[in-house]
Amino acid sequence: MKFAILVNEGPYQHQAADTAYLFTRSALEKGHSIDRIFFYHDGVNNSSSLTEPPQDDRNIVERWTKLADEHGVDLVVCVAAALRRGIKDDNLAKGFRISGLGQLIEAGIQADRLMVFGD
Amino acid sequence: MKFAILVNEGPYQHQAADTAYLFTRSALEKGHSIDRIFFYHDGVNNSSSLTEPPQDDRNIVERWTKLADEHGVDLVVCVAAALRRGIKDDNLAKGFRISGLGQLIEAGIQADRLMVFGD
């Protein structure tokens, strides 16, 4: 089955990004496909290349990058939301791309299920 | 009277940063002093030099910078919270400085009132 994912909150402050990641990993392990993960609202902060969590904590941004790298998941950051919050090509982590909200609608059309994770 | 301010949420997503700013401006107009504004949790995102809100919207980061410039308000961003969320000297807006949580406690000790704005 084809899933698409929407992440509405930034890393660390809310569990949404963790739950979305663990759901995604499980879905891939079960043989489902995750076409796209769309980052909206503060969710765009998941793509900051500048985050540096403590050594003993998970690295949320790196986890996403690895997911894109190993499974070809399309990580899309909403451009309008990103501009408001200071995410640009300058500080965009590897594996993410910045694009428009149309990519969210498209994901909703193409996937069998759209899963929303937020606050 | 001496006020200190704590801001727990990032710009735009929550009204906290707006309310904190308007409170601060009013307090200064009334002749109170605002010794320090401390940015914690996602509040650290108020200091991103990369934000670019739409033309017809308020520029939250610039407003803080102007406040520091015109009134000498000390804008302190928590280093631990900032590292987690990708705020560093590289993308720190003018007028802000990155420091430790001790600055929050110190502000609480020195001010007559500590005001908290969050979600």
Add this chain to the structure above:
Amino acid sequence: MSDEMMDEGGVVKKFMYVNRKAPHGTIYALESLEVVLIAAAFDQDVSLVFVDDGVYQLMKEQKTDGIEVKNFSPTYRALEMYDIEKLYVEKESLDARGLTTDDLLVPVEVMSAAEMADLMAQQDVVLSF
């Protein structure tokens, strides 16, 4: 060509936007509206529902000068021009807040929680923020 379920080459899915939060305290109402406006270009079957504090998004006479944020409420009036015409407000949510449709800035269809539940179950995609 007679099939309403097809547009030029594409599928038409039922998209529902669930608005449950008050405006201005958080950005969800505004950024939800931004998605809806983009969605309009995709010729999908779009419904907007206003439940719980979401009904406050549609209040008349919002004046945001005092808090120095954008007043986006007039945009709800423009939705019709984007062919977004299915706006549903839940009766129980209005009643709990002492509100009626006279308080709202756009014409809406009022439905019960049970009808709202049926409508939700018929969707392909439910977007909540």
Add this chain to the structure above:
Amino acid sequence: MSDEMMDEGGVVKKFMYVNRKAPHGTIYALESLEVVLIAAAFDQDVSLVFVDDGVYQLMKEQKTDGIEVKNFSPTYRALEMYDIEKLYVEKESLDARGLTTDDLLVPVEVMSAAEMADLMAQQDVVLSF
């Protein structure tokens, strides 16, 4: 020099940390604890209160491997070493959740909402996250 209200050259103020949110769903519990640990170095009069869902922060046997986040709950046990010994839990909050102090990982003082209100009113600084 006999005055408890003074430390070396400084004032001692009453700082209260109000914890009203469950752990792990948001970062507030963890980052609140980080402030408390720093605050310990300032020799202020520190109280931690756990009200509403904040009482869940103190649950025994938190195991966070499954959600792959840090389990910071053992840190509450270390607070004593930082001379932070005033931990107050509200009775009404425990009761509403069917919890008792046996469920909690540190010794706490249980107080009623009315006593909690009195304690809050006596503070100089109230930090909530």
Add this chain to the structure above:
Amino acid sequence: MLHTVNKSPFERNALKSCLEHARDGDVVLLIEDGVIGALDNTEFTAMVKAKMGTVKICALAPDLEARGVSSKALAGIELVDFGGFVDLAAENGPVQAWL
């Protein structure tokens, strides 16, 4: 003592919890989405009214205006602007934000 509440009583338990801890003579200021707690004819109006005898309840007028609900504020609730917010904070320490 000043208590601030910034969330709707329909969405969160902050106002309920605040009112359960407000003592006689305390002041409660409703701000941001919290101003929904200042409205008449809602399911929470009775809860707020019950406290109005002993606790002073205020609401931030700019937040009521922003939400188009100024005309629905409960009689007896004192409306303040940001300057009034500052005055309340200066006159009523300590300040607790019920987040």
Add this chain to the structure above:
Amino acid sequence: MLHTVNKSPFERNALKSCLEHARDGDVVLLIEDGVIGALDNTEFTAMVKAKMGTVKICALAPDLEARGVSSKALAGIELVDFGGFVDLAAENGPVQAWL
């Protein structure tokens, strides 16, 4: 249809609102702080129990464990891991997140 709820019923109205809209045969999955809604002997236990006859209520076990409340889950609530979450989503469309 699958409903997800990620907030405590003590803090927010999401679970209440969700249960008021869940139809016979729907599935409700409690995740993150939402697992507090899965606990026995709380003020919200009765509300959840009342729906268990017609709606299947599940909770994400890793979130219960993280909060140290696994042993307090209400009997009759089905515990799932992340794989089970994926299965529920695959088997019960559409999915609505009550944020």
